[in-house]
Amino acid sequence: MKKQISDRYEPTSVEPKWISLWEKEKSFEPNLKAGESFTIVLPPPNVTGSLHIGHALNHTIQDILTRIERKKGKSALWVPGTDHAGIATQVVVERELAKEGKKRTDFTREEFEKKVWEWKEHSGGMIQNQQKLLGESVDWSRSRFTMDEGLSKAVFKVFKTLYDEGLIYRGERIINWCPKTLTAISDLEVEHREVKGKLYHLRYPIVGQAGKYLIVATTRPETMFGDVAVAAHPDDERYKSLKGAELELPLTGRKIPLLFDSFVDKEFGSGLVKITPAHDPNDFEAGQRLGLKPLLVMNPNATLNENAGKYAGLERFVARKKVIDDLQTLGLVEKIEEHTHSIGHNSRGGEIIEPYLSTQWFCKMKPLAELAIQAVQSGETEFVPKLWEKTFYEWMNNIRDWCISRQLWWGHRIPAYHCKNCKHIEVSETKVDNCPKCNSTEVEQDTDVLDTWFSSQLWPFSTLGWPENTEDLKKFYPTSVLVTGFDIIFFWVARMIMMGKKFLGKAPFQKVIIHGLVRDKEGKKFSKSIGNVIDPLDMMNKYGTDSFRFFLAATLPEAKDVLFDESRLDGYRSFCNKIWNSSRFILMNMDADWKLEDLESKYSSKLEPMDKWILHRFNETLANYEKAYSKFLFFEMASQIYDFVWGDFCDWYIELVKPRIYGKLGEESKEVAKQVLASILIKALGLLHPFMPFLTEEIYEVFSDGDFLIQTPFPGSYNVSAEDEGVLKTIILQDVVTQIRVQRAENGVPLDKKCKVILKSSEPLVASAVKDFEFSIIQLARLESIEVNANYTGEKTDSVGAFRFGEVILPLAGMIDFEKERARLNKELQKLIQEEEKLASKLGNENFVAKANPDVIEKEKEKLKNVREKKEVLQKGLEKLG
Structure with missing residues (x-):
């Protein structure tokens, strides 16, 4: 034995020690000599970010997987990295510049990019330091960044290939536009909120029919200047007689047609819809189908433009009020209703998003989606739980083209070069100085950058060295498992499958483990505005990282959200202390020269009934743990090892063997007990380690010959039968003691009163068990005596409880005051x-x-x-x- 452990478990001293040692000894790097590989790529957190509760859950699950597969002898690689987070990073750096009284436009684009890289080098590594505090066993030597040179090379190759195949194009379509950051944003960055607004029913005069009008409803009257038509359903009898009619667009004098199209719901409202193709995605598609030219009436900063006439220059909501006031003056407002509806907001800044017609770069998704669908249908990629496949198929079958361009300075600049002379656009992986069509040097690279998701969709293979055919790519692609939340199945998971199939011919991962979100104990989402946000670092500092990790895994139900109840963390801290104190008790009773032997080869014939029972219970726990792991039921794995360690090992076995440890039953019995205690402890630490890496590594160090627990093989089972007589006798002891304790509690029998107990049973094994364990039963149940009597008739006031071989009878007469x-x-x-x-x-x-x-x-x-x-x-x- 190397040393003892301290009398108290102090996470604040243990955790930094192992973070340093694991990294120093390169414990997280894969064993390249191992045959089978196991790979996970970490969903890259934003370089601007800090560890939040969702990261903590997601990363803990991945670490459990990686540590288990590493112990199972695989070449386990968990690839870390960060995402350049286009908008978020640019906002952060602009905020820093503002503190100096400067803004982005005070610099050239190249100067600003340099500022961002400087910020990234000095401040962008915070989340990775926090990941280390969580104990994540990622291979830091392979850490990647989405704008690394290699990953950027992959981005440009993919863009060029898709462009050459006609899957990337430049065109004018409706996108999500943020008037504050002045860029298109992805669907994922749009947060839809229920907002109390108004529904305005407006009168559109019928040209040539004085005093007559049609009523059209809208929630955004300021966009009416972009109306190019009003439409009704062809079967709507109310409007058939108006076929060919024109309407006067209020406040403009402009005439617009009344059209008929089956996309209109004649049962909704007045059965009429106004078509504003430049400011509504559905109207845009209708306009395309009906051959209507869009009319943009808003500037990028959400003020109205010259097409709004006298309202030009007004901010959109100021314009809304002015427009309605003027329409009311003209008698063109039928009614205004209170109306609650969903409005898109920028999830970062909270600005209301405008559906906006803009020239952008797009990617055709239908052909790529077919590849992803095929991968899941064939079983090449499997969702866990499987119920998420239905959601995946719904998204894939209804997919639309993806706007991939952003009006930012930070990100992968689109590799398209515009010739000012002949207007040719040349897409190239390398810089273009001369137009290949007219040889002009008046060539300028596109000013837009790619959506951050464009680079992150390549993450499973770009991080392993693609487009080169590296050794890492050969060994570790496709990856084994992806762990992620359900909220980015469409935005990230599906796109990664598409790209993997498209460029490597293989889906990027075999299984996708989908977990729920972490919510507060009332089931609400964590939100700064509500004030219920939890900082994982606070929880780790307060309760210890192992307690926090175990809590996250133990409370993660299949296909459901985690409800965060801090009071439960105290219970898992107690579990850590239980493990520590029990280990300390075992170690205190080991001499300095004591050695752990091979239990089964040297002591199998000397095992006592209670020894065989604990070995059997470990076997059962291991089998259930493995079964749960095969289904990725982390809460069930946690439950199995928790119940075994606290209940079977600490509360039962250690208590049962104390007389032997104290030498009351002879030296041989004492040594066997020590060997069993140490053997079970080490194997239990092996099962606990993926959940609680710090505590388990610290305890294991005492038994170690220089190796770390993270490097030891996954625990195996013992050669003991469930039907062994010693196992069954110990189960009888457990059943009897448990039943006596229950009856004492239910009947209010004080603990200091020693009772007489009768076991009514004709099973010979019961009598034999009582003979073997009489001392233990009396001690554990605080009895005066215990006897086996198959013919006991009993009294009316006896307390009777069943156990598997008969009844446990506790006579209450004289034990309690009945009244x-x-x-x-x-x-x-x-x-x-x-x-x-x-x-x-x-x-x-x-x-x-x-x-x-x-x-x-x-x-x-x-x-x-x-x-x-x-x-x-x-x-x-x-x-x-x-």
């Missing part, structure tokens, strides 16, 4: 009845059931079930007392 116990039970019963009524009323409230999170409702139902079970126990106790 006092009846009063106690009645008091408890009244409390439970009140609690039952309160919970039943809450669950019977339709308003609560309609609004509450499903997990919260399930929690309340579980409470009600527990209350009713307790009530039933008390009622039976009262019946017994008469």
Whole structure:
């Protein structure tokens, strides 16, 4: 034995030590000599970011997987890195410049880019330092950044290839436009919020029919200057007689046609819709189909342009009020209704997004989506849980072309070169100085950059060295597993599958593990505005990283969200302390020259019943742990090892072997007990390690010959049968002691009163177990005596409970004051009845059931079930007392 461990577990001293040692010894680098590989690529967090609760959950799951597969002997590679996060990073740097009284446009583009790179080098590594604090076993030597030279090379090759094949094109379409950052943004960056607004019913005069008008409803009257038509359904009898009619667009005098098209819902409102192709995606498609020319009426900064006449220059919401005031003056407002509807906001700055007609670069998605669909349908890529495949197919089958350009200075600049002379556009992976068509030197690179998701969709193979055919690419692609939240299946997961199939002919990962979101204990999303945000670093500092990690895994139900209840962290901190104190007890009873031997080769014939039982229980735990792991049920894995370590090992086995450890049953029995204790402890640490890397590594160090627990093989099972007589005898002991403890508690028998217990059973094994374990049963259950009597008839006041081979009978006469116990039970019963009524009323409230999170409702139902079970126990106790 190298040393003892301290009397208290102090995460603040243990965790930094192992972070440093693992990195120094390159413990996270893959063993390239191992045959089978296991690869995960970390979903790259933004370079501007810090570790949030979602990262903590996602990264903990990946670390559990990587540590297990590494221990199973695979060449395990977990690839880290960060995303350049176009908009977010540019905003951060511009904010820093503003502190100096400067803005981006005070610099050339090249100067500004240099400023961003400088910021990235000095401040952009914060999240990776935080990942180390979480204990993530990523291979830091292979860390990548989406704008690394190699990854940029991959981006330009993909762009060029897709452009040459006609899958990337430049055109005019409706996009999400942010008037504040002055760029197109992705669908993912648009947060739809329910907003209380108004629905304006406006009168559009019919040309040539004085005093007659049609009513059209809109939520954005300021865009009416871009109306190019009004449409009705061809079968709508109300408007058939107006075929060929024109309407006067209010406030403009411009005439627009009344058209008929089946896309109009004749049952909704007046059955009429105005078509504003430059400011609405559905109207744009309708306009394309009907041959209508779009009319843009807004500037990029959300002020109205010259097409709005006298309203030009007004900010959009100022214009809205002015337009409605003027329409009311003209008598052209039918009515205004309160109207709640969903409006897109920039998820970063909160600005309301404008659907906006703009010339951008787009990627055709249908042909690429077919590749992704084929990968999932064939089983090449599997979603876990499988229910997410339906969502995936719905998105893929309804996919639209993707706007890939952004009006930013930070990012991968689009590799397209515009000739000012002949207007030719040349796309090239390398810089173009002369136009290949007219040889002009008046060539300028496109000013836009690519959407950040364009580079991150290449992440599984660009990080491994593609487009070169590197050794890493050969060994580690395709990757084994992707772990991610459901919210980016479409924006990232699907696109990675498309690109992997397109450029390497193989889907980038075999399985996609989808987990839920982390919400507060009431089921609400974490939000700064609500004030319920949790900082993972605070939790790690307060409770220890191992407790925090174990909590995240143990509370992750299949296909559901995690409800974050901080009070549960205290319980897992207690679990860490339980492991530490039990390990310390074991180590304190080992001499300095004590050595762990091969248990089964040297001691198999000397194992006592309780030894065989704990080995059997480990086998069962290992089998259930492995079964849960095969289904990626991390909460079940955590539950199995928690129950085994705390219950079977600490509360039962250690207590049972204490007389042997203290030498009361002979030296040989003592040594066998020590060997079993150490063997089980080390194997249990092996199963705990993926969840609790720091604590387990620190304890294992005492037994180590210089190796780390992270490097040791995955634990194997023991050669012991579940039907072994020693196993069965110990199970009888457990059942009997547990039943006695339950009966003492239910009947209010004080712990300091020693009871007599009768086991009513004709099973010979019971008598044999009592003979072997009489001392242990009496000690553990605090008895005066125990006997086996198959013919015991009993008294009316006896407390009776079943165990698998008979009944455990606890005579209560002389043990308790019956009158006092009846009063106690009645008091408890009244409390439970009140609690039952309160919970039943809450669950019977339709308003609560309609609004509450499903997990919260399930929690309340579980409470009600527990209350009713307790009530039933008390009622039976009262019946017994008469």
